[in-house]
Every structure is written in C-alpha cells, then in structure tokens.
Amino acid sequence: MRLSKSFFKKLFRRKITIIGAVILVIIISMALLSPLIAPYDPMKINPIDRLQKPNSTHWFGTDNFGRDIFSRIIYGARITVLSGFGVVIFSIVFGVILGSLSGYFDTLGMFIMRIIDVVMAFPPIMLALALVAILGQGLINVIVAVGAVYLTRTARITYGLTLKIRKDAFVEAAVAEGAGNGRVLFLHIIPNLISPIIVQATFTFAFALLQMAALDFLGVGIPPQIPSWGNMLSSSQDYITRAPWLLLFPGIFIVITVLSFNLFGDALRDRLDPKFKDEL
C-alpha cells in the first residue's frame, strides 16, 4: 500500500476527519507527555482539597481524596491509549495469523473458522468477563481478554479476504514460480490485507476503549489504583449527586476519543475500501 500525497489529501477532504485526527493527536500527545502537561501528581492525596468543584486551581475539580481530576485525566490517557494499542496489537496479530492460515489451508480453515464462529456467538462482554475470571485481574490479562473478543472479528475478515486473494492471478503466478506456502502467505497475501486490517484496527481501538471502560466500571478491569478513565468513572459512582464533575470529565474524554477513532476509521474505510468510495 502506497500512502501518497493525494491519499492524505483525499482522506482529509472532509472537515470532520480533520477534527477526528486532531483530537487523536491531542490524546496521544497527552499520553506521551503526561508528566510535562499534568499540573499535579495524579496520585497525591490531599484531604483538605477533597471534592472541590472545577475552579481556577483545579480546572476539572478534585475527587474524594483531593486528587486533581485534570491531572488524573491526562495520566489516564496514557493507560487508556496503552491498553487500547495492546488490544489492537493482540487482536490483529493473532487474528491475521488465524484468518490467513484458515483462508489458505482449507482443512485447517474449516476447523478454525467453526471455532471462531462459535466464539463470535458469545456476547462480547460476557466472554471478556469469563476470560478475566479465568486469567485473573491485571492490565495484561484485561488486554488479552478484550483482545480475544476482537481477534475473532479480525480473523473472520482476514479469512474472507484470503479466500478471495488466493485465487488472484498474482498469487497463482507466485505458486507457478515455485514459491512455498510461507512465501505466498507472508509476501503475497498478507501485504495485500493491510488496508482492511488498518481499518479494522481503528474500529477495534474504539470498541476496545468502550469494552475496557465497561470492565473497569464493573470492577474487574484494570486494577483500581491505576487512573484509567474507566476506573475514574467507577470510583465516582458514590459521589455522582454531590460531585457530578467526577462523572462528567472522564466520560467526555472517553466519548471524544472513541468518536475520533470512529470518525477516522470511517474516513480510512471510505478511502481504502473501494466499495465505500462513492458513499457519504
């Protein structure tokens, strides 16, 4: 896939895509530069300042331990982005391996895809909860649990595309030239799957953020001492009537991050998938 100048020009033709991309850059910068941006230590307990409304000192107010919400949101971006990328990498790597192998080797495909189909019948959050129950809590385990849910979607898409591509003339030519299965799969088929995989990765990131926030809220996600946005919402439940800002700000950040990924994913799909080029 060549990302030419005209590709980016067409990608950012719609203003809404630019807005989505700018928000994503801001969120990722927040994650990378948290110690430089955050005005306070996000973990520092300060009982005198507890449950302060948003003011000039604490822009987003403080929580029940007197911790600065703005600083916690900035640090929360770090864990949110990190775990989102973790899910994307896990689901894409294993999904592409399983999907492409299934699409290329018929017998193996029949076996693996039947299992994938059945796993897709499990409600996503129930499956993630069941996996967390087996693996135990912790950042890595949550990434694996949520990643396993989305791995099935990636595998399904990759399987369908591999079935289609393997019949293309360039693949048949490579086989005729004596290329082995590994070479055909890794040098000829998988590189041609990159566009739909990038689109899938964007949507996976958005869904994963929602799913992980839900797990945090249910108390089975990332350990509560880590200031993820989901954990901040979870701990705000007891104070929602007295301190609604505890609920408001982390929620808004989740919404705008997910929305930006969805907008960006839509724009990418429109550009990379010929089927959608004429739509919207």
Added chain:
Amino acid sequence: MLAYTFRRLLTIIPTLLIASILIFSFMHLMPGDPAAVMLGTNATPEQVEKLRVQLGLDRPIYVQFATWLQEAFRGDLGDSIFFQSPVLSVIQNRAETSIFVATFSMLIILILGIPIGVISAVKYNTLLDQLTMGFAMLAASIPTFWLGLNLMILFSVNLDWLPSSGFPSVLESGNLNNLKYLILPCITLAAPNSALIIRLTRSSMLDVMKEEYVKTARAKGLKESIVILKHIFRNAIISIVSALGFTFIALLSGTVVTETVFSLPGVGRLVVQSVLRRDYPVIQGIIFVVVILYVFINLLTDLSYAFLDPRISYE
C-alpha cells in the same frame, strides 16, 4: 423451504458441540485446581476435596465432559457455589428482568432505528442525513454505563420523574406500573444499538438504490413512496433482518452493564456478581444458555431470511 429448514437444523449440531466443548473447557482453563480457586485461600484441603468430588473433577476429563453435556442438555447445569441451588433455577429467578429489558430495548431499536435509517437514506447527503449520521456515530461512541448514570442523574435525581434503581417483579405482583423502572435502562441499552441499526439500514438502502430495477421502477412513473417502500425497503430489509441476531447478542452483552448501573435483578448483573464471587458454575451456565439462545435466534433469522427472499432456500 422444508428441505432448507432441515439442512439449516443440521448445521446446529456441530455448532452446539463446539460451543459445549469451549464452555466445558472454561473451568479447566483456570490456572491451578478449580475447586481450590473457587473456595479461596481459607478453604481446608477437605473442603477442596469435597468440592472436587461434587464437581466431578476427580474423574477422567472425557467422562466429565460426557456427563456434563448429558446433564446440560437435560437442563441440569450444576449447582451454584454461592446460592447452593441449581444454576438453572438461579438463572430462571433472574430471567424476567433481562427478558423485559432486552425485549423492550429491541422494540425501541426497531421502532426508532429502521425508520430513521430509511429517512436518512432517502434524504442522502442532505443536512438531515449528515445530522442523523452524526448523532448515530455519537450514540455508538458513548459508554453505556456513562449514559445510564447521566440519565439517572437527570431523570431520577434532578427531575424525580423515574425511579433510579431496582425492579419489583411484574409477573409476581401483576403491577404493570413497575415497568417504569425499566424505562431508563431500556433507553440506555437501546441507544448505542439503535445507532448501529440506523447505519446499517441506511447503507443497505443506499446499496439497493443503485440497482437497475429501482431505476426501472422510477422510469415506469411509480410514485416515489411506492419505489421506496416496495422496491427499495423490501429488498434492503433482508440484510437488516440478518443483523438482528447480532443485535440480540449485543443487547444481552449490554444487559451486563445496564443491569449493574441500575441495580436490576437480572442475568447480566448475575454474571458480574458471579465473576466477583468466583461462582464458576453460574458463569458457565449463563454462557451456555445465552449461546443456545443465540443459535436458535440465528436459526429463526436465517429461516425468515429464506422466507423474505425465496431464492436463498434453493441455493
């Protein structure tokens, strides 16, 4: 149609078998001895051994699977460690809430999602279409629990219009007034899923609009409403129906969070409580029931699919 139904019924067997193996493996994937994990660190070796025997973990794995499968299809999903009663009756006690929540949410999705999607497609590329799509994307980006908590603050705490939590049984009391407890949970659950149906309806309609027979219908001079309803919508609905099975699963998934937010005594909240209590037989049982439901809903969807488009049953 009969032959198609029979062929479709046969495909259920391998699906259910694989699902059974996966669900059965669930307890055996746990690191360490499942009985010791379930009872926690304070359990004595005698208690652990007793539970091992009770769960049949002392027998060979294939015997365990055969026994579990046989009992599961007879309706015996084992006993809950926390409730000390059969898993199926624990699920039955919580089923009313979840069935009501999922059904009413589905109705909201169908009543709102499909017409809005149709209008958006008909008004393609207008301000109305762009606004609708914008709202749909926003709705799909909002965490369910956050939406629920905000609705609770607005309608229960500030305006005092609707109850904020709980659900007294309608079937036991016969009091239909209790359904008001489900208004906020159903709106919360329906919002993100409506967004998906709106987008799907719109894109299916747009796909069909490009077909030659639609141009022919217009060229014949048919009224636009007839072209939209009889020629476009009638054909677009097939892909919408096929998505309803997935929507149902999304709703079941959503009940886990929604029931927890609104403290509803449903199956979704039971899953969360069982994970926190390490009541594995209940988690296993709920997933088994849900997967069976899903398989049969998908079967019904496929059959209705064949009914809507008779060509399918001849393929």
